[in-house]
Amino acid sequence: MKQVLPAVAALALLAAAPTPSQAATLTVGTSAEPSALDPHYHNLGPNTRARKHVFESLVSMDAKMRLQPELAESWRAIDETTWEFKLRKGVKFHDGTEFTAQDFVYSVCRIPNVANSPSSFTVYTKGIAGIEAPDPHTLIIKTGKPYPLLPVELSTFGIISAKAAGGEAVTFDKAGCKADSWPTTQAFNDGSLMIGTGPFKHKSYTKGDRQVLERNPDYWGPQPAWDTVVFRPITSDGPRVAALLAGDVDMIESPPVQDIERLKSAPNVSLAQAQSNRVIYLALGVQDTPPTITGTDGKNPLKDPKVRKALSLAVDRDAIVKRIMMGVAEPANQYLPAGFYGNNPEVTVATDANKAKQLLAEAGYPKGFQLTLGTPNDRYINDDKVAQAVAQMFTRIGVQTQVDATTANVFFSKRNKQEYSVFLAGWGADSGEMSSPLKALIATPIKEKGYGTTNYTSYSDPELDGMLDTALATVDDAKREKLLQAAVKRAVDADIIIPLHYEVTVWAMKKGVSYEPRADQYTLAQKVTPAK
Amino acid sequence: MLVFILRRLAQSAVVVVAMSVLVFAGIFAIGNPIDVLISPEADEFERAAAIARLGLDKPMHEQFIRFVDSALGGDLGTSFVHGVPALGLVLQRFPATLELALCAMLVAVVLGIPLGLWAGLKPDSMAGRVIMTGSILGFSLPTFWVGMMLIMAFAVTLGWLPAGGRGETAGLFGVQWSFLTADGLAHLILPAVNLALFKLSLVIRLARAGTREVALQDYVKFARAKGLAPARVVGVHILKNIMIPVVTVLGLELGSVIAFSVVTESVFAWPGMGKLLIDSILQLDRPVVIAYLLVTVLLFVVINLIVDLVYSLLDPRIRLGGGQA
DSSP states (O other): OTTHHHHHHHHHHHHHSOOTTSOOEEEEEESSOOSOSOTTTBOOHHHHHHHHHHOOOSEEEOTTSOEEESSEEEEEEEETTEEEEEEOSSOBOTTSOBOOHHHHHHHHHHGGGOTTOSBOTHHHHTTEEEEEEEETTEEEEEESSOOTTHHHHHTSSOOOOTTTTTOTTOOOOTTOOOOSOOOOHHHHHTSTTOOOSSSEEEEEEETTTEEEEEEOTTOSSOOOSOSEEEEEEOOSHHHHHHHHHTTSOSEEEOOOGGGHHHHHHSTTEEEEEEEEEEEEEEEEOOOSSOTTEESSTTOOGGGSHHHHHHHHHHOOHHHIIIIISTTSEEEOSSSSOTTSBTOOTTOOOOOOHHHHHHHHHHTTOTTOOEEEEEEESSSSTTHHHHHHHHHHHHHHTTOEEEEEEEOHHHHHHHHHTTOOSEEEEEEEOTTSBTHHHIIIIISOOBGGGTBTTTOOSOOOOHHHHHHHHHHTTOOOHHHHHHHHHHHHHHHHHTTSEEEEEEEEEEEEEETTEEEOOOTTOOOOGGGEEEOO | OHHHHHHHHHHHHHHHHHHHHHHHHHHHHSOOHHHHHSOTTOOHHHHHHHHHHTTTTSOHHHHHHHHHHHHHTTOOOBOTTTOSBHHHHHHHHHHHHHHHHHHHHHHHHHHHHHHHHHHHHSTTSHHHHHHHHHHHHHHHSOHHHHHHHHIIIIIIISOOSOSSSOOOOEEETTEEESTTSHHHHHHHHHHHHHHHHHHHHHHHHHHHHHHHHHTTSHHHHHHHHTTOOHHHIIIIIIHHHHHHHHHHHHHHHHHHHHHTTHHHHHHTTOOSHHHHHHHHHHTTOHHHHHHHHHHHHHHHHHHHHHHHHHHHHHOTTOOSSOSOO
C-alpha cells in the first residue's frame, strides 16, 4: 500500500500536468471555403482568411480594424502623393529566402496578371503610380493623386515570393509589368508556390474537405500556439454546430442564431462575439417610374424626402434586434458602428410611428400606397425574417408592404437591374472606415472614380459627392475623419440608405480555447490561444 | 447484342445533346454570375473586365456555340469560381460520392434482402410486422432529419463516431479512398447508413412482395414436395426469382444515389459531387453545373446498359437483340 499511493499520486499529477511535448492541433469548422489558395485569385472573404495564415501584407488590421505594422515596420506620407514604407528586416519566406522590397514589387505586378480571376485585387493596386526601392528594405510608393487610403489598401493583398516564382528581375510599370510568365493559380492549389512569410506553412489541401497548415518555426513574430491547424469547410449550419458538439472540431465560425442559446448552455462550449463591419440597410429607390410601388398613379413617392423619412421613422430597430436577431446584432444609426473611423456620434435615427403617419399625410399620401420589398433569404443573418418585420412596420403606418424573398443569386441579379423600389441588403466595409459605404452605396455612380458601384437607387447628390472628393484627397487622418463624419450625416439625413442594424459575428469553441473576436469576421488560427 | 448496344449508345447521344441544351438554357435563366462572383467593392472597369474574361458579354447562342465547340474536344469549360477545368473538378469529387453510394447500396442489399425474405416467408410473424413497420419509417422520414438525428445520437451524445467529413484516406489506383483506413471507415458509417435507409426500405418491400408471390408458385411447391432442404428452396428457387425486380430497381437507384446524394453530403460535410453541385448552383458556377449534369446523364446511361445486360444473365428468356429470338 505504501508504494501504491505515491504511484497513484504521480499518475494523477502526470495526467493533470500540461504536456508540452504533445503536438497541439486546432481544427476549425468554417462556414465557407476559399475558391482557391492563390492569394491573388479572388477578392473574397474566405480566400483572404485562408491567405492570412500563409501570406502576409505590408500593413495589417487588428481585431478592431485599425492599421498596424506587418511586413512594413512603419510608414509615412512624405508628401501628398509619396509614401515611404520601412520594411521589417530578417523576415524569411518558408523556403528560407529573405523578404525584400522586390517581393512587394513582384506581388503588385502579378495581381493584374492572374488568369481567370473572377474578382481581382486590381481595385487595390490601381492607385499605385510608381514604386522605387532605394534599398532592399525601403519602398517609395507614388500615387497619381493624393491617396490617403493607400496603407488600408496595402493591407488587403498578400505578398508572394518573387524568387520562388522566378520574378527577381521584374520591375514595376504602371502600364503593365513585363515577365516571361506568371505563376498559375494551380501552382498555389497544389502547394508548390505556397511560400509566404506567415506564421503557418502550407502542408496539404483537399478541395471540399480540408486544408492543413503547420507552424512556421522561423516566424518573425510571436509563435502561434498550434503545431498543426486544420480548416474543414462545413457549409451547412446544423452540421457545423453538431461537429463542434461532437468534438470533431475545436471551433466553428458563425453558428446559426437559433442555436446560440443552446450553445451558451452547453457545458463545454464558449462563445466569442464582436460587432462586425457589416451594416444591414434598406435602400429606397428614387427612379422616375418605381418598379414595385402601386397606388400612386405611376409617381414615385420615394422622391419626396418626407415619405423617406416616414419609412425610416416606421422602423423599430430595437424590436428587430431583440426579437428577430436574438440579440446577435446592434441597432444601427449609420453605416459603421461607434469606434470605427468616420463614425459620427451626432448622427441619430428615431422610431415614431405617429410622426411617420403625419409626414405621409403631409406628403399627400394619407392613405399610403402599396410597396414590394425585395430581400435575399440566404445571404445575411435572418434576412427574410427582418424584411418581414420591416414590412409589418411599414404596413402599420399605412404603406402596405409585401416581401419578395429569393435566394441570393436571383436577388442580386434583380436588384442590380433595379427591379426593386425598396430592397434590403448589407454592406461590409472591408477598409474599416466610412468612405467605403459612402462611396459604394450612396455616391452618384461615376465610373472613373469608382463611385456608386452598389448604388441601385438612382439617387444622386452632387454636394455629397463633392464632400467625398475632398475627404478622399485629404491625407491628414484627423482632417479626413471630420470630412467623412460630415458626409455620413448628410447621407443618413437623406434617408436613401436607411441603416437597420450591425451584424454581430459569433464564434463558438470548446472550453479551453479562446479567441479575440474580430470586426472583419476572419477566423485566424494564429490568434486562437489555449485559455489559461 | 452488338446491335442493341449500338442502338442504346445512339439513343444516349440524343439524350446527352438534349440535356446540354436544356441545362444551358435553364442555368442561363437564373441570375447573372457576375453579381455573385465579383466583389461589391469592384468598380465598373473591374466588372467589365471580369465579364469579358468569363465570356459573359456574348449573347446566349454564341456562348452555347462556344461551349459545344469546346465540349466536342472534351473541354466542358472552366469553373467561374475555381478557375480550373469544370470536368476535372467534378471527376475529382467522383470517388468520394461513388464510395458513399456503393457503401449505401451494400448496406441496403446485405440487410434488405434477408429482411425482405423473412418478412415475405413469415408475413404474420412478429418479426415480419416489425420489419414492415420499420420500412415505412425508412420511406417517410426526411433524409436531412434522420442525418441530424444520427449525428446527435452517435456523434454528439455517444461520441462513438465522427460527425462529418471524410477522415483519413489512402490511395488505391491513384485515387484516395476512405474505406481503406480505420478512421475513414468510421467517417463512412453514418453517412452510408443515412443514404442507405431509403434504399433499404425499398429492397425490403421488393423482396417481400417477390417472396410472397414466388413462394406460392408451383415450382416452389414442387421443390418442396421433392424434399429439397428449405435452405435450398429459399436460397435458389425463391431468391433467384425475386432478384430480377430488385436488380432493376437497384440499378436505377444506384444512379440516383450517386447523382442525388446531395442532402446526405451536405449534412455530413462529405466532399462529394453532390456538395459541389449545391455550392456551384448557389454561386452560379455555370460550367460546373453543366459538367456535373452531363456526367450524371452519362452515368445513368451506362448504369441502365449494365442493368439490361445483368437481366439477360439472370433470366435467359430475355433477349437483348430484339426481333431475332
